[in-house]
Amino acid sequence: xxxxxxxxxxxxxxxxxxxxxxxxxxxxxxxxxxxxxxxxxxxxxxxxxxxxxxxxxxxxxxxxxxxxxxxxxxxxxxxxxxxxxxxxxxxxxxxxxxxxxxxxxxxxxxx
Amino acid sequence: xxxxxxxxxxxxxxxxxxxxxxxxxxxxxxxxxxxxxxxxxxxxxxxxxxxxxxxxxxxxxxxxxxxxxxxxxxxxxxxxxxxxxxxxxxxxxxxxxxxxxxxxxxxxxxxxxxx
Numbered sequence: 001x002x003x004x005x006x007x008x009x010x011x012x013x014x015x016x017x018x019x020x021x022x023x024x025x026x027x028x029x030x031x032x033x034x035x036x037x038x039x040x041x042x043x044x045x046x047x048x049x050x051x052x053x054x055x056x057x058x059x060x061x062x063x064x065x066x067x068x069x070x071x072x073x074x075x076x077x078x079x080x081x082x083x084x085x086x087x088x089x090x091x092x093x094x095x096x097x098x099x100x101x102x103x104x105x106x107x108x109x110x111x
Numbered sequence: 112x113x114x115x116x117x118x119x120x121x122x123x124x125x126x127x128x129x130x131x132x133x134x135x136x137x138x139x140x141x142x143x144x145x146x147x148x149x150x151x152x153x154x155x156x157x158x159x160x161x162x163x164x165x166x167x168x169x170x171x172x173x174x175x176x177x178x179x180x181x182x183x184x185x186x187x188x189x190x191x192x193x194x195x196x197x198x199x200x201x202x203x204x205x206x207x208x209x210x211x212x213x214x215x216x217x218x219x220x221x222x223x224x225x226x
Binding site (some may be wrong): 042098 | 151160219
């Protein structure tokens with residue numbers, strides 16, 4: 001089965017810096033990868049989707065890249081703010097209906 | 112629109128008791144999912160449904176049953192709760208799988224403690 005691996009260690013960065021989170025996958029490349037944000041005590045919220053044939057996708061201060069050679073997606077938050085502190089999840093589709101989620105990386109932006 | 116709602120928000124059960132978690136969505140989505148989230152394990156798919164009257168097993172289905180009698184509702188049942196089922200349960204829905212990659216919309220979660 002496919003796997004999604006995210007760094008389980010928390011990432012602490014200073015406000016204003018760029019946060020970079022990593023999502024690695026195994027076996028064949030998925031058609032697309034999704035990124036979600038999860039705040040404590042809440043359900044995940046969709047942020048971005050990037051397709052296999054897209055190198056980069058942007059949405060406001062967010063940027064996602066997809067490197068099929070490295071089997072990796074990077075999630076960047078530029079000019080980070082304390083309000084960006086949350087857990088960020090990466091997900092891929094396995095088969096037709098099943099989504100496989102990574103364990104998530106907790107980001108803390110320090111003021 | 113309320114989106115995806117879940118009831119109850121929190122529940123304590125004794126081992127062997129049964130309960131049903133309710134998920135409702137008002138977005139007319141075809142697909143619905145039940146996940147559990149445990150520390151260090153991430154979200155794991157329990158059961159899913161691709162339409163009214165259909166259900167299928169996910170990654171960790173043992174000890175759970177589901178029903179989708181109405182398109183907007185997806186029920187998760189625990190017939191005989193075990194401490195290993197202590198977890199946070201999330202319901203999600205999506206329009207339906209397509210080449211665009213459907214976004215999943217999640218509910219707020221149900222925290223279940225089995226003693």
